[in-house]
Amino acid sequence: MRHNQGAPGARVLAFGGYQPANVVTNDHLAKTMDTDDEWIRSRVGIAERRVAGPEESEVDLAVAAGGKALAASGLPASDIDLVIVATCSAEALIPNTASRVAHRLGIEAPGAFDINAACAGFCYALSAASDAIRAGSANHVLIVGAEKMSQWVDWTDRTTAVIFADGAGAAVVGPSDTPGIGPVAWGSAGDKADAIYVKDRSSFLHQEGQAVFRWATTALHPVARLACERAGVRPEELAAFVPHQANLRIVEAIARKLGAEQAVVAKDIVLAGNTSAASIPLALSRMIERGEVSSGGLALLLGFGAGLTYAGQVIEIP
Missing domain, CATH: 3.40.47.10 (Thiolase/Chalcone synthase)
Incomplete structure (x- = not known):
């Protein structure tokens, strides 16, 4: 049996982020629940958050962030051979988010899978991408953390509604002669x-x-x-x-x-x-x-x- 030999190291080549346009301030929330700006800021430090509309899915958020990271990397979509999406708020478990994101970004036939490690998901995905490159299983990897938490939050419950929000962040990871991503x-x-x-x-x-x-x-x-x-x-x-x-x-x-x-x-x-x-x-x-x-x-x-x-x-x- 033959074993592939990958790159000596891996590194992040570029980042990209995306937030929905709709801003929800603490004053907005105070109109629908027992809270106010001072209460929220003193407990969690949040002044405002972004919330996606009903027409914008977590896939849309992921595509927007992933497209920015890909553009910043300077790589064509054809160079990406693995796509990993970290999410715990997918609207549907089947099909996975990664394959749909890859298709919409013009990435043809990559390996594609989702990771659900909740808020630690991006770091898990980054480690998986680094390991794949060093093992020779992939050459360039697009990883995306994308969440539409608003669809899983009770907007009358101040213990969660004041905290969670929607958005996406992405990174392109590639091979390197020296380590650019440390051990997890x-x-x-x-x-x-x-x-x-x-x-x-x-x-x-x-x-x-x-x-x-x-x-x-x-x-x-x-x-x-x-x-x-x-x-x-x-x-x-x-x-x-x-x-x-x-x-x-x-x-x-x-x-x-x-x-x-x-x-x-x-x-x-x-x-x-x-x-x-x-x-x-x-x-x-x-x-x-x-x-x-x-x-x-x-x-x-x-x-x-x-x-x-x-x-x-x-x-x-x-």
């Missing part, structure tokens, strides 16, 4: 899986906010440090820290415990809300667009969410 540090806490769940097809998302907050602020900074250790990088060498945008208080607590004071910390949560698997690539793409981070710098990505799943890795910023 990942895992799960299945004993806490009932902290975030959707019971069945006719139910809305349920979240035990305090339980998730306690877990995230105590269990995840060691994972972040382990990802740095596996990449051979000290936290003080990081140019950016891009955790899942779950809650501003969680983001700030993990960043403080990580001890990377010099790093730019992503706080996309304020204007984008929690977009689950889309939040990390969406946040980093916006940081790149605004010039907050420079090409060649090191960024620590850290995803975590329902499952409870988590994953982190250090990447070189394209």
Whole structure:
């Protein structure tokens, strides 16, 4: 039996992000539930979020973000031979999202599959893409985190409606002579899986906010440090820290415990809300667009969410 030999390393070539046009502010939500701007900002740090209309699916969001990442990479669609979509809000499980996204972007006959690791999904997909390239199973990979969380949220329930939002973020990953994506540090806490769940097809998302907050602020900074250790990088060498945008208080607590004071910390949560698997690539793409981070710098990505799943890795910023 023959085994393919892939590239020595893999790296992210480009990012792209997309948000729906419809902005929902805290004042909008205060008209339909018992809440106000101060209550929301003090607890989760969110000022506004984007919500897709009924005519815009998670596939549409993924195509928009994926198209931007592909254009930024400078590669033709014909160079992509694997498409991975991370999502936990697909409107239908069959067919998968990845094959439809590939078709609409003009990517012919790629490998295509979805990953559901909830809010950690993008980091899981990035690790899978890196491994596929280094193993010789793929040469260039398009990965997309895309979520339409609004269709799974009860918009009268302030414990979830004030947090979740819609959007997509994407990256193109390619071969490299030197590593541009560090080894993943990942895992799960299945004993806490009932902290975030959707019971069945006719139910809305349920979240035990305090339980998730306690877990995230105590269990995840060691994972972040382990990802740095596996990449051979000290936290003080990081140019950016891009955790899942779950809650501003969680983001700030993990960043403080990580001890990377010099790093730019992503706080996309304020204007984008929690977009689950889309939040990390969406946040980093916006940081790149605004010039907050420079090409060649090191960024620590850290995803975590329902499952409870988590994953982190250090990447070189394209």
